Amino acid sequence: MEKQKNVHNKIVCTDIGKTFIQKGTQQVHVLEKISLEVHDNEFLVILGPGQCGKSTLLRIIAGLETPTEGQAFLDGKLITGPGPDRGLVFQSYMLFAWRTVMGNVEMGPKLNGLPKKECREIAKHYIDLVGLQGFEKHYPHQLSGGMKQRVGIARAYANKPQVMLLDEPFGQLDAQTRLFMEKETERIWQTEKRTVVFVTNNIDEALILGDRIATMTGKLPGKMGPVYKVDFERPREPTDMEFLKLRHQITEASELVL
Ligand SMILES: Nc1ncnc2c1ncn2[C@@H]1O[C@H](COP(=O)(O)OP(=O)(O)O)[C@@H](O)[C@H]1O
Ligand SMILES: [Mg+2]
Numbered sequence: 001m002e003k004q005k006n007v008h009n010k011i012v013c014t015d016i017g018k019t020f021i022q023k024g025t026q027q028v029h030v031l032e033k034i035s036l037e038v039h040d041n042e043f044l045v046i047l048g049p050g051q052c053g054k055s056t057l058l059r060i061i062a063g064l065e066t067p068t069e070g071q072a073f074l075d076g077k078l079i080t081g082p083g084p085d086r087g088l089v090f091q092s093y094m095l096f097a098w099r100t101v102m103g104n105v106e107m108g109p110k111l112n113g114l115p116k117k118e119c120r121e122i123a124k125h126y127i128d129l130v131g132l133q134g135f136e137k138h139y140p141h142q143l144s145g146g147m148k149q150r151v152g153i154a155r156a157y158a159n160k161p162q163v164m165l166l167d168e169p170f171g172q173l174d175a176q177t178r179l180f181m182e183k184e185t186e187r188i189w190q191t192e193k194r195t196v197v198f199v200t201n202n203i204d205e206a207l208i209l210g211d212r213i214a215t216m217t218g219k220l221p222g223k224m225g226p227v228y229k230v231d232f233e234r235p236r237e238p239t240d241m242e243f244l245k246l247r248h249q250i251t252e253a254s255e256l257v258l
Pocket of ligand 1: 057
């Protein structure tokens with residue numbers, strides 16, 4: 001039990017299980033007894049190897065999948081479907097190729113029926129926040145992978161969600177761009193605090209970004225492993241003593257192949 005009394009839980013998952021039916025009859029048990037709490041404005045990282053059900057769990061929180069057992073709550077309300085209170089950023093960019101950066105980012109506010117001028121202002125604000133000023137008129141194919149993912153982040157933010165859900169957003173980037181984007185993610189989060197659930201299979205990424213790291217164990221069904229508090233200062237460097245110590249502790253305790 002956590003001692004901090006004033007911590008508000010933004011997201012609560014209780015004993016979530018998920019079984020998929022494949023090819024009509026085959027059952028795949030993907031998640032078992034997943035319980036998780038994500039605090040208000042916390043950066044929570046879910047760390048686990050490939051194929052342990054991380055995306056499935058995130059999709060349940062997003063409301064894109066229904067759990068077979070257990071429940072997921074947002075602000076105490078049962079999650080029954082997707083909603084504008086949750087912004088999603090996935091590994092594949094999912095940008096609209098025929099729309100410019102501005103067009104992609106202002107789409108959410110437009111769909112919400114906001115006046116044109118306001119949509120522009122909101123979009124501009126988030127384009128600036130993610131460092132894409134000057135690229136408003138570019139199309140996705142004119143951008144690098146890191147820049148495309150910035151557009152994805154700006155687009156999610158432009159809907160003003162309370163919660164950001166990111167599923168291995170930097171998995172396709174080269175190591176250097178990835179580290180840079182992790183630093184940028186931290187900067188953006190510190191500028192505009194949100195509750196973040198960030199899924200990764202990369203322990204260094206987890207240690208750079210997380211307030212806490214919730215580990216998941218491999219081999220289906222995926223289960224919750226230990227949760228680690230990362231309480232050393234930001235910005236963190238992979239060469240810091242504390243970083244290396246916690247990294248060692250997590251790898252020793254988990255089945256992560258690194
Ligand atoms: N819609 C689905 N139907 C059937 N099986 C699925 C579905 N979605 C995911 N799975 C299965 O769940 C397992 C875990 O997938 P996933 O949640 O994507 O894990 P991770 O994100 O950790 O790699 C995989 O073996 C996958 O085949
Ligand atoms: Mg996944």
